Amino acid sequence: MQYWIIQTLNSLALGGLLFLLAAGFSLIFGLMRIANLTHGSLYMLGAYVGISILKYVPNLWLAAIIGGAIIAVLGGLVERLILRPLSGNALGQVLVTLGISFIIADLCLMVWGGDPIPIPTPRALQQPVFVGGVAFPTYRLVVLAIAVVTALALYLLMDRTRIGAMIRAGVDDMQMARAVGIPVSRLFTAVFCLGAALAGAGGIIGGPIMSAYPGLDADMLPLALIVVMLGGVGSLLGAFVGSFLIGAVYTFGTALLPDLAYVILFLPMIVVIAFRPRGLFGRQSV
Numbered sequence: 001m002q003y004w005i006i007q008t009l010n011s012l013a014l015g016g017l018l019f020l021l022a023a024g025f026s027l028i029f030g031l032m033r034i035a036n037l038t039h040g041s042l043y044m045l046g047a048y049v050g051i052s053i054l055k056y057v058p059n060l061w062l063a064a065i066i067g068g069a070i071i072a073v074l075g076g077l078v079e080r081l082i083l084r085p086l087s088g089n090a091l092g093q094v095l096v097t098l099g100i101s102f103i104i105a106d107l108c109l110m111v112w113g114g115d116p117i118p119i120p121t122p123r124a125l126q127q128p129v130f131v132g133g134v135a136f137p138t139y140r141l142v143v144l145a146i147a148v149v150t151a152l153a154l155y156l157l158m159d160r161t162r163i164g165a166m167i168r169a170g171v172d173d174m175q176m177a178r179a180v181g182i183p184v185s186r187l188f189t190a191v192f193c194l195g196a197a198l199a200g201a202g203g204i205i206g207g208p209i210m211s212a213y214p215g216l217d218a219d220m221l222p223l224a225l226i227v228v229m230l231g232g233v234g235s236l237l238g239a240f241v242g243s244f245l246i247g248a249v250y251t252f253g254t255a256l257l258p259d260l261a262y263v264i265l266f267l268p269m270i271v272v273i274a275f276r277p278r279g280l281f282g283r284q285s286v
Contacts, residue, residue, distance in 0.1 A: 005134045007251055013140035015247025016147030017209065020202030021220055022227040022239045023154060024195030030234015031167060032188050034083060035090070037097040039199050040221025041104040046071050046200030047212035048112045051119060053204075060122050060204065068201030075196025079189050101217060109214050119207025139208055146205060150198070151240045158236065167191060223250070223265075230269045232279030241280060 025039045046067050053063040078100065086092040121139045128135040158164040170177040170184040177184050203212070210216065227246050231238025245268065253264035272280060 002134050005132050006136065007255055008248075009131060009136050009140065011248040011251035012144050012244065013209065013247075014251055015244035016144040017202065017206045018223055018227055018247055019147045019240055019243035020150060020198055020205065022224045022231075022243050023150065023236060024198035024202075025224045026228045026231070026234060026236065026239040027154075027191055028195040029228060031191055033090070034079075034192075035094050035097070036192075036195070037094060037221065038078065038101045038104065039195070039224060040217035040219075041101040042071050042075065042196050042199040043203040043206075043220050044212065044217040045074075045104050045108060046203030047119065047207050047210075047216065048108050048117075048203075049200065050204030050207055051112070051117055051212055054119065060119070060208070064201045064204040067204045068197040071200025072193040072197035076189055076193040078196075079192040083192075084185075101221075105214065105217055112212070114214050116211045116213035118211045119204070121208040143205060143209065147243075151236065154236050163187070226265065226269050228279075230272050230279055232281040235279065235281040238279055238281035 021039070021043050025036065028034055028036045028039070049070055050060075050063045050067045053066050054060070057063055057066065078097075082096055082100070083093055086096060121137075125137075125139040125142055127138060129138045129141060130136070158167065166177070166182045167187050170182060170187055174184055203216075223246060227239060227242040230245065231240070231242030246265070249268060250261070250265055254261045257264060
């Protein structure tokens with residue numbers, strides 16, 4: 001019983017971390033139709049940047065905010081200077097973002113080296129919490145709470161604010177939105193920055209659980225892709241549900257059948273796409 005409780009809590013913590021990564025990817029892919037393959041690299045870069053920030057600002061949450069802002073600026077520059085001129089060229093955008101991810105990975109290797117670098121857990125959260133008589137790291141439950149709060153904030157932003165309405169209008173009919181005075185290009189840049197900020201902050205917040213190491217981007221990007229395809233492109237609800245489904249499948253699959261972990265991981269996505277090509281919560285494009 002203790003084993004199942006621990007693995008369930010681990011899967012929830014991983015699901016929360018995946019949501020912080022996949023939510024930004026889903027926003028960019030769903031709203032802007034850009035398959036941003038730099039997303040995993042931005043997550044990894046955020047973790048490394050957080051390590052450097054923590055040397056001067058010994059507060060993980062403040063480091064996550066600062067690091068997220070830095071990655072957001074980088075994301076905005078990439079969108080404006082590189083991806084915007086390639087608008088309408090989907091293959092070009094995929095190849096460019098793939099190339100940028102390789103560049104970021106090599107830069108991280110040059111600057112921070114090839115050894116894994118752990119990010120310390122905040123002192124106030126180092127004591128375990130007891131769930132069902134089982135000791136479990138408090139920080140992992142905090143990550144889960146952060147994911148839930150982030151999901152609620154993104155929902156309110158996209159579905160209950162004027163800015164969210166303008167973004168959806170720009171996605172559904174860009175020309176008409178521009179005709180009524182909506183600054184579509186600025187809003188799309190802001191969406192890209194938001195997605196990049198979520199990835200960067202997620203890398204820092206996930207640091208105490210996963211550390212920062214070369215190849216972190218390659219480990220996290222496939223998980224984000226599976227979450228988005230499973231939940232539905234552009235659906236925050238899909239990203240939320242898909243993150244926890246994949247978190248559970250990955251955690252239990254790795255623990256119970258390590259030799260078939262990736263088979264078990266990709267199988268739910270294949271089954272869902274076979275019967276629902278747009279994912280669990282994907283909607284018909286307008």
